[in-house]
Amino acid sequence: MTKPGLPKLVATDLDGTLVRSDDTVSAYTHEVLDRVRAAGIRIVGATGRGPRLTSLIRQDIRSADFLVMAQGGWVLDQAESTYLRQSWLPGSTLLPVLDALEAEVGRLSLMIEALEHDEAPLWGDFDPTWRYPVTVLPRSRAECLSGDVIKAFVRSFGHDVDDLLEVARRLIPEHVASVTQAGLDYVEICPPDVTKATGLAVVAEAVGVDPADVLVFGDMPNDLPMFGWAGWSRVAVANAHPSLLAVADEVTLTNDEDGVAVYLDKLLSR
Template identity: 45%
Template structure:
């Protein structure tokens, strides 16, 4: 560890949640919770960056101990948690117009065939924690309330935070590659989190641009960030950090593209990989004093 990091130490740590910080049961282990607290105890903010939307804000709050910042919806919704009874502060919320989402879905279906759709309302419409809008047959992987709707009713009247597209014959890597061949990045951002479907987001919305909002708040640059991830939706964040001279770590269960992009590895999410790495970094800090 000393040889790899030299004298570099993070001024902020950010981690993906599902598949990285959280175990398979979707919870933070006691060891990981202690590592997060220890990190914050040294004055280094610990931030969560997740694809989960604002309808799942309470689960994100619980995972992060209700402190600091969180980047949700792949970067489209950024929040500072309130403390001592204060309200949360929403720092970023970005939506996509319904007609744009409709055009993007149609363009992707031209090359990928018929798709099954789910939609999350734009963040400004989600204050009542509206359930996900899911087309019949989507096979949503999480046990949460959802509005099951026919295809023509899935898109809401207003803006959407993001669209989920599932193919009956294509995996997410193949589907996202086809989608990128016909969708201009200036129109929509495309990614996936290894869940069997791809996500369509407003242009420029990535975990990297969401994290940039947090970094601006705390006065830290990408080069001072230690980032953990596991799936392609983490790549913009990993690439921004490594390009600036920061450090990126892939958990053992990460997607091949993430393992290739990250400069370091740690144990899997079910073996407290993030906690193990953070503990080692903090131990180096102690011996360097």
């Protein structure tokens, strides 16, 4: 049982929120998260990273009971080592979507995430703007989309990522695919009804926690759905995207200042 006045579940984004600009998580943050879990509060890592990065996710949020990955499409119960959700998007569905986008904004760079095993490569067009270490296997668009995929990353050569996201939201019906952006130069195209909110809802149902008892942290537009879903408090780090700062209940310090840990440390000290 958690103490009165505390949330029953804490979900935090990783990159740009829990993880610092040098791609590390401080010892202080790990220590605070351990104390949160010891207080009876479940911890969820909610990230855009796909299941191919499970080992890295576990390294960055060691105390997590659940991992919500791939923007909510894959949900892993760490204690049981079982997936509660695995979502796929038919490649054939993506073909007309990409055609519609390119008719509006011009040629797009495309990378596909289709494999779930740890450290699996992406397929498609390697792009030097990708800031993380990655192996990209060159494949034609037809080869990339010949089967089901976890998600697609698309980048415009002439449009800002927020502008591309606006176009994608206008052109792609929600029943066809979900679209978002997570701080890179890419818009991510995921299966329909895949958001961090729907992923967290799977966790909440599994453990019997009401959204009103969930505290969330984030920094980018892909965190907006869980900000709309959680009810205990929605906390943005100070370095967050303007769209998130506009709807946050509270703002903590930046990721480089361990803002999530500082907030939770104060919360436990009340």
